[in-house]
Amino acid sequence: MSNPSKLIIDNGNGDEPLSNHSGNRHFNAVLQVNLRRRQMLKGGLGASIAALFGGAGLAGCASTAGNAGGRLIGFGALPVSSADTVVVPKGYTARSFIPWGTPLTGNLPAFDPMKNSGADQANQVGSHHDGMHFFPIEGRDPYRGSSTEGLLVLNHEYVEPRYMHARAVGQKLDRGGVPALVNGRRPADECRKEINAHGVSVVHIRRGGNGQWSVVPGRFNRRITGATPMDISGPVRGTDFVRTRYSPEGARTRGTLNNCAHGVTPWNTYMTAEENWAGYFINKVAAGARTREQSRYGVRSADSKPAASRYGWELADSGADEFVRFEVTAKGANPAQDYRNEANGFGWMVEIDPFNPDSTPVKRTALGRFAHEGVVFQAAVEGRPVVCYSGDDAINEYIYKFVSRGVYRKARGLANGALLDEGTLYVARFNDDGTGVWLPLAFGQGPLTSSGGFSSQADVLVNTRLAADRVGATRMDRPEWGAVDPGNGQVYFTLTNNSSRTVDDGANPRAPSRWGHIIRWAEAGNDPTATRFDWNIFLLAGPETDSRFAGKPLNKDQMFNSPDGLWFDRDGRLWIQTDIGESAMNRGDYAQFGNNQMLCADPRSNELRRFLVGPVGQEITGVITTPDGRTMFVNVQHPGATTTAEEFAAGKLTGTWPEAGRYGRSATIIITRDDGGVIGG
């Protein structure tokens, strides 16, 4: 290694490497370029929409409650910005809130990154804020109730160890680096602190008479970390795939990791997604000797450079069980004697009841195992199955849908969670003609049989990607967040970019995809459980010279790239957040976009305006409002991450938001309108 002070990896943001080597087709390998696709790319998007959505198109959608004929978007668009500050439109105010390290539980340890211990971190807000929801304090409905008091629940995706430890000062560490090893080991409490900065925070908040929000001390506040005991439920529970020394019966595991986006169930619980978890584990055998579930997901091997996990937690000098589990090498006589299966406990959607601090989070295995970006639910209908969608954010991976076997009954409350344990997991195939098919991943159907190499539904789920390869799913440009239009049930997904794409297809029309796009579909017959759908491209992101929205290039008030976060508010505004990677942002032809930002679209009027620009080095991710739409919460993740290793060693920081002169800290921002109006309106 050229940098001896750094143990691990410079793998940037820890995104998973390309591991889809399936032969699934890129559609225009078949030399039929579809006319409809040409229409989308060359300006006929409106016509395409009308065709794809059967003439009803978007103009025919029922308007939602808050859009009774009025304009949805009322603010003035912002220009791009590369300043180290948050910019919002005239008439709006943004304030930072609950940054990493805010005292939350237990003895409320004050934030001091030079002195705080691993145990302190377990009582403080975690780092790298991401997906988030505001649960009104009544605890009955995720979108109805108080707009002045509730539980703000947010994910903490990963950490930057250089900002966390006194020992890092002066060392040459980039955003992925960890402080130098000591005798080949990592000090155990550094590892514990990093593990405890991951996971989820449940924060009880209230708006005071002065209009300012603050944390309410008390029993609701909770930290869930990379070490919190969790139940495994669904078809994988109790199978050989998840037996470990910690849980020989295969029913439990510890912690959730790399929690990117989230989901909100109709029964008022929070789902946290495990995204780029694979790199947190290493099997110290040759790459080719890993199990198939390890190799298809990119669990590290003895051939990885360096041969250690992302943060090297398996090297903790205490040798304690809580750390050695990150090495998944088979060492004992059977799985109950080692941690060969530990990584199989990750890659799931995890359900959390935010109103019960004593509840055990549940890994819902029926929803599949992959680099879950998040999950988004269709509106629940009494007596009908529950339907949700989830993207696998890695290069050339897939989009999935789950349909429960049982039906939703509002009166069952939290017991509806069991609906997520039994049902059909589907993967999407996007045909070039604008139609699509949901392909079931069900053991015994199609190629998913014993002769096809699968032994059970648990096997199909642990190896979800392999199963999706076999049924012929469409390889996508890194699926990130999804959102369901509250007015018509149409589903939107961001496809952030794909530098490795060499062959384009209808649903992923640029090779390589440097700027990303947003796709949308309508389920056949407007039935969320349908197995067929119609799709089109909502928007091709990029500069004015290479983008398309409503038949025109994006203008200066609209241009963006790398769409990631996506959320429909109650009135039907579509909020779009960007995540240009740290190695590209503010450089070359990415410089014209400035810092990462958030835009607001109205899919009915085809308006699109830039609403917010964040500080230097960060991504904007996570957005929710109070039920009245008058307070918005947005997360700013990894401000200042563009500081190079050399700059860090010299004590020079490229970004210091939210406090001048200190390390950048991920934080939430609270946005209000000075006239008290609805955000965006």
Ligand code: FEO
């Ligand atoms: Fe964690 Fe795919 O963004």
Ligand code: CA
């Ligand atoms: Ca994301």
Ligand code: CA
């Ligand atoms: Ca991203």
